[in-house]
Amino acid sequence: MHKPxxxxxxxxxxxxxxLVAFNAILPLMAVVNYSVxxxxxxxxxxxxxxxxxxxVLGDKRLHEALWRQFLFSGMVLLIEIPxxxxxxxxxxxxxxxxxxxxxxxxxxxxxxxxxxxxIWIIFTRPDIGLMGYSLNSLGIAFDHTASPLDAWITLMLMxxxxxxxxxxxxxxxxxxxxxxxxxxxxxxxxASAWKVFRYIQLPKMRGVLTIAVLxxxxxxxxxxxxxxxxxxxxxxxxxxxxxxxxxxxxxxxFDLGPAGAFSVIYFLIVLLFSWLFYQVLxxxxxxxxx
Amino acid sequence: xxxxxxxxxxxxxxxxPRGERDFALKTLDTTFEDGGAYALLGPSxxxxxxxxxxxxGLLRPTRGRVLYxxxxxxxxxxxxxxxxxxxxxxVIYDTMxxxxxxxxxxxxxxxxxxAIARRVAEVAEMLELESLLKQxxxxxxxDQKQKVSLGRGLVRVDVAAILLDEPLTVIDPQLKWLLxxxxxEVHARYNHTFVYVTHDQNEALTFADxxxxxxxxxxxxxxxxxxxxxxxxHRFVGYFIGSPGMxxxxxxxxxxxxxxxxxxxxLGGAWFAEAAARPRARLELxxxxxxxxxxxxxxxxxxxxxxxRVEDLGNYKLVTAxxxxxxxxxxxxxxxxxxxxxxxxxxxxxxxxxxxxDELLV
Numbered sequence: 001m002h003k004p005x006x007x008x009x010x011x012x013x014x015x016x017x018x019l020v021a022f023n024a025i026l027p028l029m030a031v032v033n034y035s036v037x038x039x040x041x042x043x044x045x046x047x048x049x050x051x052x053x054x055x056v057l058g059d060k061r062l063h064e065a066l067w068r069q070f071l072f073s074g075m076v077l078l079i080e081i082p083x084x085x086x087x088x089x090x091x092x093x094x095x096x097x098x099x100x101x102x103x104x105x106x107x108x109x110x111x112x113x114x115x116x117x118x119i120w121i122i123f124t125r126p127d128i129g130l131m132g133y134s135l136n137s138l139g140i141a142f143d144h145t146a147s148p149l150d151a152w153i154t155l156m157l158m159x160x161x162x163x164x165x166x167x168x169x170x171x172x173x174x175x176x177x178x179x180x181x182x183x184x185x186x187x188x189x190x191a192s193a194w195k196v197f198r199y200i201q202l203p204k205m206r207g208v209l210t211i212a213v214l215x216x217x218x219x220x221x222x223x224x225x226x227x228x229x230x231x232x233x234x235x236x237x238x239x240x241x242x243x244x245x246x247x248x249x250x251x252x253x254f255d256l257g258p259a260g261a262f263s264v265i266y267f268l269i270v271l272l273f274s275w276l277f278y279q280v281l282x283x284x285x286x287x288x289x290x
Numbered sequence: 291x292x293x294x295x296x297x298x299x300x301x302x303x304x305x306x307p308r309g310e311r312d313f314a315l316k317t318l319d320t321t322f323e324d325g326g327a328y329a330l331l332g333p334s335x336x337x338x339x340x341x342x343x344x345x346x347g348l349l350r351p352t353r354g355r356v357l358y359x360x361x362x363x364x365x366x367x368x369x370x371x372x373x374x375x376x377x378x379x380x381v382i383y384d385t386m387x388x389x390x391x392x393x394x395x396x397x398x399x400x401x402x403x404x405a406i407a408r409r410v411a412e413v414a415e416m417l418e419l420e421s422l423l424k425q426x427x428x429x430x431x432x433d434q435k436q437k438v439s440l441g442r443g444l445v446r447v448d449v450a451a452i453l454l455d456e457p458l459t460v461i462d463p464q465l466k467w468l469l470x471x472x473x474x475e476v477h478a479r480y481n482h483t484f485v486y487v488t489h490d491q492n493e494a495l496t497f498a499d500x501x502x503x504x505x506x507x508x509x510x511x512x513x514x515x516x517x518x519x520x521x522x523x524h525r526f527v528g529y530f531i532g533s534p535g536m537x538x539x540x541x542x543x544x545x546x547x548x549x550x551x552x553x554x555x556x557l558g559g560a561w562f563a564e565a566a567a568r569p570r571a572r573l574e575l576x577x578x579x580x581x582x583x584x585x586x587x588x589x590x591x592x593x594x595x596x597x598x599r600v601e602d603l604g605n606y607k608l609v610t611a612x613x614x615x616x617x618x619x620x621x622x623x624x625x626x627x628x629x630x631x632x633x634x635x636x637x638x639x640x641x642x643x644x645x646x647x648d649e650l651l652v
Contacts, residue, residue, distance in 0.1 A: 184348050185381040189442065190369040190398035199383045199394075 028267070034260030052261035062262060065242045066269075069221060072155075072241065076220040077213060079160055084167025084212065085205070088175055089197070091168070102172075105165040117229025120158045144231060148238030151231050155239060158226060163219070167212045174208035175201060210281040214274055221270055242266055292358040292450040292483060293324035294345055299354030301340055307352065315340045316507040317354070322451075322500075324359070325481045327474075329498035331488060333530070337507040338487045339455055345485060346453050347371045358450050375453040376443035379460060380435035384428040388419055391427050392441045399446075413441045416472060432460050440469065444476055451483040458493065470497055491531050503527050519578070525648040528576050534608075537582065537618045538645070539575040548575065548644075553614030555593050557637060564644070564652050571646035579619040581641035584609070584626070585634040592634035600628050609633065 035052055037045045056062060087105075092098050111119070124132040126143050135142040144154040178200065186196045224243040227233065233240035233248075246266070250259035301315040310316065315337040322328050330338040343349035344356060347368040355364045363371050374395070383391050392413055396406045414420045417437045422430065427438055440457055454473075458466045474497060477484050488494050494501050495515040503511045503518065503526070510524040511517075522528035528536030540551040543565055547556045557575075565573055585592045595611035595618060602624075609620045611633055620635070622628070644651045 179379075179381075181377045181379060181381050184368075184375070185377060185439075185442075187348065187368045188346065188373065188375045189395040191394070192398070195398070199385060203383075203385045 031260045031263045034256045035264050036260075037257060039256050048257065052257040053265070056258050056261045056265065059258075061237070061240075062242065062245060064237065065240050065245045068239075069241050072223070073217055073220045075156060076159055076163075076216055079156070080164045080167050080216055081209065081212060083160070084164050085171045085209070087164070087168045088171035089201070091172055093176070102169070105168055107165075108162045109165055111162075113225040114229050116158060116162055117226045120154060120226075120230055124154050146235060148235055151235060151239050155227055155230060158230065159220065159223070162226070163216060167216065170208040170212045171205055174205035178204045206281065206284065210278065213277050213281060217277060218270055218274060221273070294322040294451060294483065294485075295357040295360070296320050296344075297355040297357065299344060299351045299356060301337075301344060301349065301351045301353075313352070314507055315344070315351070318509060320502075320509060320512065322483060322485065324483055326500055327477050327484045327486070327498045329486045329488060329494035329501045330504060331491060331494040331501050331530070332504035333489055336504040338489075338504050341504070342375075342453050342455055342485060342487050345451065346373050346375045348375075372449055373451050373453060374443040374446055374449045376440050376455065376457045378456040380432060380439045382427040382430070382435050382438050384426075386427055387424055388427055388430070388438055389414075389423040391438050392419075392445050395442055395446055409445050409447065413445045416444070416476070417441050417469075433462060433465060436460050437469070447480065449482060451485060454484070454486045456488055457486075458488075466493075473497065491533075495531075503530065505530070521643070521650065522576070523650045525574065525576070525645050528578075528643070528645075532578055532580075534579055534619045536576045536578050536643075537616075539613065539616050539618070541573050541575050543569070543573075548573070550575065550593075550614065550616070552616070555613070557593070565646070568646045568651065572648075573651075574645045574648075575637070576643040576645055577637055577641060579608070579621040581638060582618070582620040583636040583638060584620060584622055584628075585636050588634050592636045594632050595635050597628060597631050597633055611635070 036047065036049060038048045038051075039045045091101055108116070121129075123129045124142070124144055126132040126136045132142055141147075142150050144151040182200050182204075183196065186200060191199070222243055223241055224247070227239045227241060228244060228247075231239045233244045242262070243266075246259055246262055249255050249262070296318045298317055298319060299315070300313050300317045302313045304312045307313055318341070330341060332338050340349065344351050347363065347366055347370070350364065355362055357363065358371065368375070383394060386394065389410060392410045393406050396409060401409075410423075411420075414423055417440060419434070419437055419441060422434060427435065430438065436457065440454075443452055443454065443457075458469060461469060470493065473484070473486075476482075484498075486494070486497050488497075495518075499514065500512060501515055501518055502509055503524075505524070505526040511522065511527045513523075518527055518531050522531065522536060525536075525538065528538070541548045541557075542551060543549075544556045546563075548565060549556045565571075588594060593613065595613040597609060597611050598617070599610040601608045601610075604624075606624055607622045607626060607628070609622055609628060611618050611620065613635065618635070620633075
């Protein structure tokens with residue numbers, strides 16, 4: 001069959017190329033540019049090659065921040081995904097209660113991120129915060145500004161409270177899309193509730209859960225505003241994540257070179273892990289390449 | 291295996307049904323004999339799937355009782371009723387292999403592994419799925435998926451009944467014919483009670499010994515395919531079964547015969563006498579296109595009609611003619627020549643039916 005070729009069609013992708021160029025490619029290239037130069041001021045930049053990369057890769061504090069980040073993101077996924085699925089399964093399927101539950105669940109998602117931090121600072125304050133005061137009244141010395149463990153607990157609670165609703169909404173949409181006939185067939189086949197979940201609901205939710213895992217991984221890996229407001233990276237360096245450290249280096253010390261090099265590495269890590277998660281989740285339940 | 295009895299069963303999808311109109315299934319009293327092959331035939335929305343789901347227990351009827359061999363099962367779940375059901379669109383467990391799919395209903399009931407393997411092998415052989423057994427069900431074509439669904443329905447031997455809800459809709463015609471024959475074989479071999487829902491008369495007439503014709507939430511006739519064809523008890527049965535369906539001509543009493551409305555024609559004969567007993571009823575004459583005879587020339591007892599179209603459909607000719615204002619179809623043998631604009635129709639008394647208010651009179 002003859003297919004007409006018309007190179008004019010390339011013009012149609014120009015808008016999206018321009019858009020992506022301005023909001024992603026050009027900023028990224030600027031960062032790459034910083035990462036291979038030593039910049040003293042306007043017009044005073046010297047080519048240093050891979051020196052910043054070597055320095056950054058050997059920076060112990062950055063290593064610590066990265067491990068801390070993996071721990072944090074890992075816990076986020078392990079808690080939020082199962083919890084979100086459980087809540088979605090427990091939600092009503094029809095009737096007036098659906099809208100009510102959805103609105104209540106979505107509330108944390110509507111609050112600006114820095115406000116979230118402020119809310120939790122107040123909530124956990126030992127003197128006036130509902131949670132902090134209650135715990136201290138029970139004899140538990142809870143203070144996220146003093147104890148690294150308390151800081152982590154507060155941060156995880158905040159993160160789970162803030163973002164589990166997103167997982168719930170995605171999982172709920174996935175569940176709603178399962179045709180009634182599947183449940184009917186399972187009832188006829190004598191399947192238990194667990195088997196219905198294992199063989200119908202979970203496989204049918206794979207698509208939305210892939211998106212949930214990717215979104216939660218990327219977002220939590222790049223977390224900045226909430227710990228910045230809540231703990232400022234402390235106590236000590238207990239909650240200093242790469243993003244917080246990066247801002248300190250780039251804006252606090254104005255070390256644009258190392259900051260640029262680390263940004264590039266940071267970006268590649270997120271890209272690599274997102275790709276890995278995507279590949280794994282796509283192949284789960286498909287029997288590999290078959 | 292069980293006979294299924296409906297006692298005063300009615301169902302409405304409204305929470306508070308206000309009257310007859312709100313009922314998808316009007317009050318029903320009938321029995322499906324143990325080991326029978328039943329087809330529920332009717333157009334979309336006539337209540338046949340509702341009835342099937344009441345049999346299986348997926349739906350609890352608003353009113354009435356369902357009995358299996360005299361035992362009240364109205365409040366039992368599908369699993370407790372021990373029935374198998376196959377749905378219109380393939381339902382398969384994506385993450386399992388074909389083999390695991392077929393074994394699923396048996397495993398859930400804790401059968402020994404050897405018995406499961408034997409049954410799965412039998413069903414796979416019957417449905418020609420052997421070569422796919424180890425394959426993931428998710429990668430199959432629509433045809434194959436439906437075969438797997440069908441297999442899950444047939445895999446259990448001890449079921450009270452096997453219910454099929456338009457199971458061959460997504461299957462292509464060649465395979466449809468084959469699978470229908472397989473189903474008949476299964477029925478002959480295990481003698482389960484089969485209830486087969488379809489809107490396709492061919493499917494119903496070839497599969498079932500008893501066809502249950504449904505219309506507007508009611509059963510209008512239960513009978514062997516032959517009965518439905520020869521003596522439709524309701525106007526709808528005549529119209530719905532046959533292709534094209536029965537011809538209906540509105541008529542009125544005229545002297546000792548019946549006059550066809552809008553024409554001069556009066557058909558005489560003692561066999562119309564019963565009509566006189568129903569002076570207020572809406573009368574219609576019904577005759578199948580297969581039974582309408584064409585005479586070559588005007589003779590006693592024939593009625594002239596104007597030929598509109600003659601279509602050659604391969605093994606017969608379909609003549610469309612106008613009898614006054616009424617369009618009427620006749621099927622005539624292939625070799626028969628239709629000459630000229632006018633045909634002379636003969637209504638053989640033994641094959642001509644009279645309907646009063648849609649119900650068969652004679």
